Amino acid sequence: MRQARYDAVVIGGGAAGMAAAIELNRRGHSVAILEREETLGGILMQCIHNGFGLIEFNEELSGPEFAQRLETQVRSRGISAFLCTTVLDIREEGGTRAVYCVSPAEGVSRIEAGAVLLAMGCRERNRGNIRIPGTRPAGVYTAGLAQRLVNIEGYIPGKDVVIVGSGDIGLIMARRMTWAGCKVHAVIEILPYPSGLTRNIVQCLEDFGIPLYLSHLVTDIVGEDRVEGVEVTPIEQGALMHDKAFRILCDTVLLSVGLVPENELSRAAGIDINPATNGPVVDSMLMTSMPGVFACGNVLHVHDLVDYVVEEARRAGAAASEWLAGYRPEAEIRVKAGANIRYVLPGRLNPARENRLYMRPLIVRNDCRLELKVDGKVVRSIRKAHVQPSEMLSMVVTQADLAQAGRDSVVEIALA
């Protein structure tokens, strides 16, 4: 078995993994990226639409272009990137961390790492996850799989399409399939408001006159060998109105019904998972419950912009570097999600430092305030013109904000 040792091993070579590795290298550490695909870039490689990089590079790029900017830095810095390499196991062994992986070129390897960074991204929820009744014909795809087929493999998965869920990937695919010559008949959303960004509703649906059915549920998939249609049932006051159900004929169903962080490796390693995010529980340094193992990007929580992923990954890389140099926070204060907030991440603050927090709202509202409260007292209030669950919020909490907070204080973030 091949053996190697690096200061840090990054699992996953997408946007998060590359950004974390670049930061660690910049701070003088030896780093290896382990990537199971044949290329770096992760999901960005199939996201050929534009709109990436406005924050990070101050211009609008396509996914592959954004990935290439990072890969160029990875290459020019001489960071080791092992492709076609699947990680099997993360273990604590003899006071250090060992990552076991396998690849056609090297067979099984054991790589020792001072720090491990989890950057495995997320996975799409599928038909089984949302339990759509009906037969099991060909023609049911997750939107991201269809995106890969169309944009990289060069296959059009069908001609007459219904999209389930109004997440951004589904909306982007509505436009993509239309531009590829297909007819998109409808987008069906269970919630009373769209899950995706307004920009995508306008440019991916309204531009093409594609109807968006809000408060509707797909209650049946019909077809023998191939999808022949879906049954759609309206929801009124929380109840399915079966007498108002109608059928839409189609040969393809694309599912855009949410993403789940991909934490099989983390779970197997015994790392604590937060049920609100499906990602690891992390401290103020983005370190998981396994010492020396950090998490960033979509494996930690699902982001809506890759620019935020890169920012967070860079911070995880910096924290891992400090941890390797022996830094430990003297004290940490818990922060919890208050009114109208689904989660706050990380869940712990370092009162001696500036802390960047990300949080996701539970509500759609105009003109409200994002508040930081210490023991019930508002210490900071930021005006928000508009909030909605599909748009992540961010806040920087400073040492001054926490001046009055003790170890047992209740710190929370709420929308009022």
Add this chain to the structure above:
Amino acid sequence: MSERGVADELKSSPDVRRMICITCPLGCHLEVSVHDDTFLVSGNRCQRGEAYAREEVLNPRRTVTATCAAVLPDGRHPGPSDGIPRRVPVRTSQPFPRERIQELLDLLHTMEIQLPVKSGDMVVENALGTGIDVICTRSLDASGR
């Protein structure tokens, strides 16, 4: 013109268009009406809404992204089992006139891109005489990696 005045004007006009401003996440619902030399926008909470409406009505544009077929140096198209991309992603260098997008896609879908190719390489110069170029957005070497 007062707010009431604008609203009255809109009600009386047959060519009122409704749209959602996408300049920021607020998503104002705009009503726009165009007469010979006047342009009326209501529902916007800031000046950017008016600019957006004007652009959307008078000169709507979109960045177009698509793919073209990849061709290996020996003239072969990558096969399903080659494990390399069979399509090369491309985009317009600037937002492209909306009413000509289908024409542009029809052109791009007939095109083949010879590998190797570099991100930023020109695919179509001055597409359909618009002055806008189509560029490649992914680098692939001669073996398609």
